[in-house]
Amino acid sequence: MAVSVDKVYKTVLFILNKEQRGYVTPAEFNSVAEQVQFQIFESYFPDGNQQYRKDQTNSQNDTEFFDMFKDISYKLHPFEEEVPFTYSAVTDGFSQTTPVVDVLYKIGEVISNYTDVNPIINSTTQLVSKAEFNKISRSKLTAPDNKNPLFFTTNTTGNLLLKVTPTPNTITVNALVTPTPPNWGFTIGGLGQYVYNANASTDFELDVSEQSLLILEILKYFGIVINDPTIIQAASQEAQQMEINEKS
Amino acid sequence: MSLITETNQQYYQGAQGFRGNGVKLAFETTFDTDLVLGSFDPNDINYALNNFKLYTSSTGIPGSYSEYITEFSVVDNAITFPIAPATGLYIVVQLKKLDGGLYGANDAEKAYGQAVEDNYGSYSYITLDDAIDNFMVGYVGGGKLIQRAKKSDILFFAKRGLQEFSYDTLKSVKSAELTVPVSLTLALPQDYVNYVRASWIDDVGVKHIIYPTNNLTISPYYTQIQDSKGIPTQDNFGSDIEGTSITQERWHEGNAQDYLVDNAGLSGINDFAFNWNQNGEWIGYRNYGELYGLDPQYSQMNGWFNLNEREGKMSFSSHLVNRLIVLEYISDGLAYDTDTKIPKMAEEALYAHILHAVIASRANQPEYLVQRLKKERFAKLRNAKIRLSNIKTDEIAQVMRGKSKWIKH
Numbered sequence: 001m002a003v004s005v006d007k008v009y010k011t012v013l014f015i016l017n018k019e020q021r022g023y024v025t026p027a028e029f030n031s032v033a034e035q036v037q038f039q040i041f042e043s044y045f046p047d048g049n050q051q052y053r054k055d056q057t058n059s060q061n062d063t064e065f066f067d068m069f070k071d072i073s074y075k076l077h078p079f080e081e082e083v084p085f086t087y088s089a090v091t092d093g094f095s096q097t098t099p100v101v102d103v104l105y106k107i108g109e110v111i112s113n114y115t116d117v118n119p120i121i122n123s124t125t126q127l128v129s130k131a132e133f134n135k136i137s138r139s140k141l142t143a144p145d146n147k148n149p150l151f152f153t154t155n156t157t158g159n160l161l162l163k164v165t166p167t168p169n170t171i172t173v174n175a176l177v178t179p180t181p182p183n184w185g186f187t188i189g190g191l192g193q194y195v196y197n198a199n200a201s202t203d204f205e206l207d208v209s210e211q212s213l214l215i216l217e218i219l220k221y222f223g224i225v226i227n228d229p230t231i232i233q234a235a236s237q238e239a240q241q242m243e244i245n246e247k248s
Numbered sequence: 249m250s251l252i253t254e255t256n257q258q259y260y261q262g263a264q265g266f267r268g269n270g271v272k273l274a275f276e277t278t279f280d281t282d283l284v285l286g287s288f289d290p291n292d293i294n295y296a297l298n299n300f301k302l303y304t305s306s307t308g309i310p311g312s313y314s315e316y317i318t319e320f321s322v323v324d325n326a327i328t329f330p331i332a333p334a335t336g337l338y339i340v341v342q343l344k345k346l347d348g349g350l351y352g353a354n355d356a357e358k359a360y361g362q363a364v365e366d367n368y369g370s371y372s373y374i375t376l377d378d379a380i381d382n383f384m385v386g387y388v389g390g391g392k393l394i395q396r397a398k399k400s401d402i403l404f405f406a407k408r409g410l411q412e413f414s415y416d417t418l419k420s421v422k423s424a425e426l427t428v429p430v431s432l433t434l435a436l437p438q439d440y441v442n443y444v445r446a447s448w449i450d451d452v453g454v455k456h457i458i459y460p461t462n463n464l465t466i467s468p469y470y471t472q473i474q475d476s477k478g479i480p481t482q483d484n485f486g487s488d489i490e491g492t493s494i495t496q497e498r499w500h501e502g503n504a505q506d507y508l509v510d511n512a513g514l515s516g517i518n519d520f521a522f523n524w525n526q527n528g529e530w531i532g533y534r535n536y537g538e539l540y541g542l543d544p545q546y547s548q549m550n551g552w553f554n555l556n557e558r559e560g561k562m563s564f565s566s567h568l569v570n571r572l573i574v575l576e577y578i579s580d581g582l583a584y585d586t587d588t589k590i591p592k593m594a595e596e597a598l599y600a601h602i603l604h605a606v607i608a609s610r611a612n613q614p615e616y617l618v619q620r621l622k623k624e625r626f627a628k629l630r631n632a633k634i635r636l637s638n639i640k641t642d643e644i645a646q647v648m649r650g651k652s653k654w655i656k657h
Contacts (some may be wrong), residue, residue: 055390120324
């Protein structure tokens with residue numbers, strides 16, 4: 001479930017007002033909100049990787065709600081999509097179908113669909129580098145076929161191009177797309193004030209559990225700092241302890 | 249989910265029936281065998297590629313079926329008609345069978361072939377693709393010994409494993425029935441890796457093992473033409489001129505007269521030994537081994553073969569000319585798609601082989617782990633060998649009963 005942009009903006013304004021730190025215009029807020037959303041989104045990958053490494057020591061738990069790796073991967077669900085790709089004979093590869101709706105962030109699993117054979121074959125396609133592709137396809141034992149296809153990535157006029165061998169009829173690409181920038185849309189009220197307009201707004205795509213973090217991070221950008229060094233120390237220690245608890 | 253998905257009728261008869269309802273266009277078959285459609289039209293040259301025939305009947309009564317040769321296609325193993333078959337129409341897909349199946353009204357309509365027989369016994373095997381998928385599920389992933397692996401690596405080790413197993417663990421199932429021509433040489437089978445046994449077949453179908461020549465003769469690899477000084481001569485392109493092998497020529501011409509006692513007596517079962525008959529009596533005069541007595545490796549009359557590595561042929565002794573021989577040999581299990589299957593009795597051994605190979609070929613793996621997997625692989629491979637040896641206690645007992653016979657010296 002997404003985080004309401006209106007709720008975040010109003011909370012930020014409320015805290016700024018309480019701390020007497022001035023006012024943030026919607027344009028300023030939107031700009032910082034986009035930055036913070038992307039920052040949190042990117043933090044999932046090192047965090048997820050760290051949690052996954054626990055599997056190596058067999059110390060990961062498999063409980064329903066306390067599996068940290070699962071929790072982090074769940075937070076990526078809003079950004080996971082099946083992105084359409086189209087084959088071009090000119091480039092001899094698959095590129096994102098135009099018009100591009102979502103901006104790709106990471107390519108996940110690619111399924112190659114060979115529909116002109118019987119039975120139809122849908123094969124998981126292995127991503128390799130160009131150098132690996134040259135090596136793998138030279139060995140008769142591992143040369144790609146429609147049950148074990150390979151692909152590498154390159155580009156055509158700046159756009160991502162997937163070169164799949166042997167060329168399938170279609171491909172199904174599971175990918176992560178970049179978060180849509182949040183936008184606190186408004187109209188001007190009778191007193192010249194900003195009035196929230198839900199129809200012109202875009203909520204944060206992050207999971208609802210990230211609401212507190214979003215607000216805190218945005219506040220950081222607007223200079224909410226506590227000047228008392230002992231409080232800073234205590235707070236940072238507490239934050240560090242929380243992080244250790246979460247990741248150990 | 250059970251592993252058998254075919255019905256008894258599909259497995260034994262190779263047939264699956266449907267009923268038309270006037271609406272449905274596609275009828276999905278569920279054979280283990282994939283349908284192969286070259287053409288629906290018997291006049292098309294590709295019609296012979298089909299591995300099935302399609303029959304229809306309005307009543308479903310035996311003998312009322314006729315072959316359906318109007319347009320249809322096969323998409324993902326579903327028979328797809330351009331126009332929906334009439335309501336109540338009986339439709340039968342018959343895979344090709346040695347007896348032609350039950351539905352064709354005459355020889356032209358019967359589905360002759362062996363698609364059904366090819367599938368018989370398939371339950372005792374798994375395909376290499378299935379084995380690789382199973383391995384990826386069971387052995388690769390978070391919390392497992394192999395955290396991540398490229399599928400191409402697994403594919404490589406699986407195929408290498410199948411090759412190695414084919415040489416000394418799996419059953420030798422390949423054999424070719426051939427007739428020795430006048431040239432006394434036969435080209436090696438296309439998927440030949442090594443021979444297991446060569447035998448000639450007598451008039452009553454009994455096989456007689458023929459043995460390699462060992463030290464008796466040889467097929468020379470190079471047969472250069474020499475000048476008067478013994479130097480090989482070259483052609484216009486600077487390469488040595490090769491002649492035919494005189495050794496082979498002499499062997500083919502000579503051995504029947506010089507080495508065999510009774511060249512004419514090989515038409516039936518013949519147990520004469522070299523120089524000696526079965527009563528231990530000396531026979532013949534000019535036989536091989538005359539001077540030093542009987543040499544057991546040459547004490548047989550079935551004949552000899554040797555491998556001509558240069559020509560990729562098997563060469564036979566001359567008294568085997570025009571005889572029927574059976575060559576049992578091993579391949580590497582990867583020659584044809586239908587070969588890439590593993591007996592279920594060796595499935596676990598293949599997984600152990602891949603697991604060991606992946607871990608052993610990786611950097612920074614603890615040696616105790618590599619050694620543990622090596623032992624596991626060895627034990628599972630030994631189990632597979634024992635299982636595939638097909639040793640049955642009652643069969644052993646039957647063989648051992650022969651031990652009580654008095655052996656004459």
